[in-house]
Amino acid sequence: MLRxxxxxxxxxxxxxxxxxxxxxxxxxxxxxxxxxACDGTPATPVSVDYDGGEPTNPPDRAGKAITxxxxxxxxxxxxxxxxxxxxxxxxxxxxxxxxxxxxxxxANIDDQITVIDNYITKGVDGILFAANDSxxxxxxxxxxxxxxxxxxGYDANAEPDARQWFVNQAEFNGVAKSLVDALxxxxxxxxxxxxxxxxxxxxxxxxxxxxxxxxxxxxxxxxTWLETVEAQEDxxxxxxxxxxxxxxxxxxxxxxxxxxxxxxPAAADAVTQAGQCGGIAVVGLATPNAMKPYVESDCVKSxxxxxxxxxxxxxxxxxxxxxxxxxxxxxxxxxxxxLGELQVINGSxxxxxxxxVFTKDNIADFDF
Amino acid sequence: MTARGFLRHxxxxxxxxxxxxxxxxxQSDRFLTVDNLFNQGRLMTEVGLIAIVMTFxxxxxxxxxxxxxxxxxxxxxxxxxxxNMGLPLPAAIGMGLxxxxxxxxxxxxxxxxxxxxxxxxxxxxxxxxxxxxxGVSEARSVRGYPEWFxxxxxxxxxxxxxxxxxxxxxxxxxxxxxxxxxxGRTTYAVGSNEVAARFSGLGVDGAKIAIYSASxxxxxxxxxxxxxxxxxxxxxxxxGIELDAITAVVLGGTSIFGGRGTIIGTLLGxxxxxxxxxxxxxxGVKSDGTVVLIGAVLILTIxxxxxxxxxxxx
Numbered sequence: 001m002l003r004x005x006x007x008x009x010x011x012x013x014x015x016x017x018x019x020x021x022x023x024x025x026x027x028x029x030x031x032x033x034x035x036x037a038c039d040g041t042p043a044t045p046v047s048v049d050y051d052g053g054e055p056t057n058p059p060d061r062a063g064k065a066i067t068x069x070x071x072x073x074x075x076x077x078x079x080x081x082x083x084x085x086x087x088x089x090x091x092x093x094x095x096x097x098x099x100x101x102x103x104x105x106x107a108n109i110d111d112q113i114t115v116i117d118n119y120i121t122k123g124v125d126g127i128l129f130a131a132n133d134s135x136x137x138x139x140x141x142x143x144x145x146x147x148x149x150x151x152x153g154y155d156a157n158a159e160p161d162a163r164q165w166f167v168n169q170a171e172f173n174g175v176a177k178s179l180v181d182a183l184x185x186x187x188x189x190x191x192x193x194x195x196x197x198x199x200x201x202x203x204x205x206x207x208x209x210x211x212x213x214x215x216x217x218x219x220x221x222x223x224t225w226l227e228t229v230e231a232q233e234d235x236x237x238x239x240x241x242x243x244x245x246x247x248x249x250x251x252x253x254x255x256x257x258x259x260x261x262x263x264x265p266a267a268a269d270a271v272t273q274a275g276q277c278g279g280i281a282v283v284g285l286a287t288p289n290a291m292k293p294y295v296e297s298d299c300v301k302s303x304x305x306x307x308x309x310x311x312x313x314x315x316x317x318x319x320x321x322x323x324x325x326x327x328x329x330x331x332x333x334x335x336x337x338x339l340g341e342l343q344v345i346n347g348s349x350x351x352x353x354x355x356x357v358f359t360k361d362n363i364a365d366f367d368f
Numbered sequence: 369m370t371a372r373g374f375l376r377h378x379x380x381x382x383x384x385x386x387x388x389x390x391x392x393x394x395q396s397d398r399f400l401t402v403d404n405l406f407n408q409g410r411l412m413t414e415v416g417l418i419a420i421v422m423t424f425x426x427x428x429x430x431x432x433x434x435x436x437x438x439x440x441x442x443x444x445x446x447x448x449x450x451x452n453m454g455l456p457l458p459a460a461i462g463m464g465l466x467x468x469x470x471x472x473x474x475x476x477x478x479x480x481x482x483x484x485x486x487x488x489x490x491x492x493x494x495x496x497x498x499x500x501x502x503g504v505s506e507a508r509s510v511r512g513y514p515e516w517f518x519x520x521x522x523x524x525x526x527x528x529x530x531x532x533x534x535x536x537x538x539x540x541x542x543x544x545x546x547x548x549x550x551x552g553r554t555t556y557a558v559g560s561n562e563v564a565a566r567f568s569g570l571g572v573d574g575a576k577i578a579i580y581s582a583s584x585x586x587x588x589x590x591x592x593x594x595x596x597x598x599x600x601x602x603x604x605x606x607x608g609i610e611l612d613a614i615t616a617v618v619l620g621g622t623s624i625f626g627g628r629g630t631i632i633g634t635l636l637g638x639x640x641x642x643x644x645x646x647x648x649x650x651x652g653v654k655s656d657g658t659v660v661l662i663g664a665v666l667i668l669t670i671x672x673x674x675x676x677x678x679x680x681x682x
Contacts, residue, residue: 136598
């Protein structure tokens with residue numbers, strides 16, 4: 001009884017999503033959308049065959065102490081300090097794995113390749129990476145696999161066959177749901193809002209906007225989209241665009257969605273300066289450090305992103321599971337310590353979970 | 369060999385390289401292995417090609433800061449010629465080399481014809497060529513090169529990495545040209561005293577244009593090898609490579625004021641930097657620490673050399 005009705009709902013959601021995607025909101029793309037269920041029921045994963053790589057003749061590492069190197073895009077920035085912290089948490093918990101973080105001092109493809117190459121020569125059991133370029137890093141990662149090293153990516157993927165697994169921090173439909181839900185909760189489920197994005201053709205932003213349009217039309221039909229404005233990831237332009245929106249729509253405007261980590265704080269600044277805190281909600285993607293002043297002054301209630309500490313933690317857990325042989329091609333989930341069971345999606349990716357919402361209660365714990 | 373000959377900068381450097389190799393070998397048993405040395409040669413080739421021609425540039429008392437940007441621009445153009453314009457890949461690479469040499473030629477013309485100091489001229493083209501690379505690429509990368517192309521950057525030929533043969537050929541030709549030909553002596557003469565060289569009837573401007581064109585060509589060859597090694601093209605390729613090349617040249621004993629320097633010195637400089645980078649990493653030093661150590665070694669080497677040569681050169 002329950003099954004057919006769920007399926008019918010899913011079909012309804014999907015069809016309305018598809019029907020409105022093209023015409024809905026400016027700044028979206030024309031690709032098909034896949035909105036999540038309104039109540040957050042995880043979508044049944046479409047089964048895709050494992051498309052990752054395999055190490056050549058790896059030694060039996062099950063339960064044995066292993067040495068791992070973590071090579072982020074660059075070192076010395078808050079974001080990757082946070083992922084390293086997560087990796088350290090996981091190794092402390094596991095007890096049979098040591099991890100060092102080493103990487104280029106600038107986000108440079110060649111330096112990153114050299115660092116990985118040196119660790120292959122040195123001999124490690126596992127490599128964790130966040131790629132500066134998905135294709136450029138592939139040859140050196142394949143070399144690592146050929147040397148029998150376990151390779152797991154996080155944050156930024158490589159070509160699937162150059163690594164075993166990739167821990168995906170957030171899917172487009174998940175981010176879209178979190179943003180729209182947060183907006184709806186703040187303005188009371190009904191009202192008009194506008195979007196500040198980078199450009200109408202920026203791939204990630206366009207994807208999020210399409211997914212948001214599909215999700216909102218299915219789950220929050222009383223939200224009214226006014227317009228999308230471009231702000232080029234430019235601080236001053238973002239502020240001006242948000243300011244124009246406030247003046248143009250007056251009382252009608254209940255919320256602003258910021259689609260970039262530049263646009264969101266700029267919009268919050270514009271709302272603060274216009275004295276509209278509480279009257280106009282600002283919700284968006286941003287890093288905690290940029291948003292702390294506005295969250296602490298109660299002008300912004302929720303900032304959506306993922307938790308980089310959890311991301312690093314999950315990556316380390318996945319690498320351990322891969323080395324132990326408890327995560328094999330064809331598995332549909334993996335046990336990741338305190339994060340519980342994580343889903344396998346798209347063949348060889350592991351989904352970290354729903355995006356993380358930074359609020360006044362937890363934002364002080366993050367520094368990036 | 370006289371005492372002064374023995375204390376040449378290159379000799380001091382060669383001793384330093386030996387000490388470094390010995391010390392690093394004690395730190396890790398994976399350092400002095402054929403596989404690792406060949407692999408390091410592979411990683412060193414792009415900087416090496418640029419540094420060899422950079423030696424000529426600096427011997428004339430000039431500098432070429434635009435090589436990294438030429439590398440990036442050529443890499444993108446090879447991709448665009450091949451993928452977007454549908455040229456066969458060898459032709460696209462050929463055209464890339466022509467563009468690289470032309471970009472260097474433009475540097476030479478700006479420097480000789482308009483009397484712009486090389487530092488300023490190439491600082492300008494550094495921005496210009498990188499801008500063209502970014503504009504042409506539209507922040508997208510070109511990928512999907514055919515398998516045979518990867519032999520250049522990832523494959524082996526006669527038992528050694530393919531690009532090492534190109535590097536060796538360029539190094540030998542450059543060493544001979546700089547040490548034993550009229551062109552080489554002209555290069556030194558321009559760097560020692562440009563006015564005197566002009567009054568001696570030497571083709572100063574022609575030599576300079578030829579050297580800057582060769583510098584652009586070397587960057588373009590490095591670009592083709594780089595693209596093959598990493599199997600993709602991006603507009604930010606080669607950013608900062610000019611500084612790595614200049615560091616190797618200066619460490620190799622080439623005077624930044626011109627008139628002095630050898631290819632052997634540059635090669636020793638390259639080997640010292642690469643073995644430090646690799647050996648320290650294998651010994652467990654992280655990359656930020658390695659950068660600091662290389663800076664210290666550079667200053668130390670120049671200091672030792674200056675102390676020994678205080679009487680000889682002044």
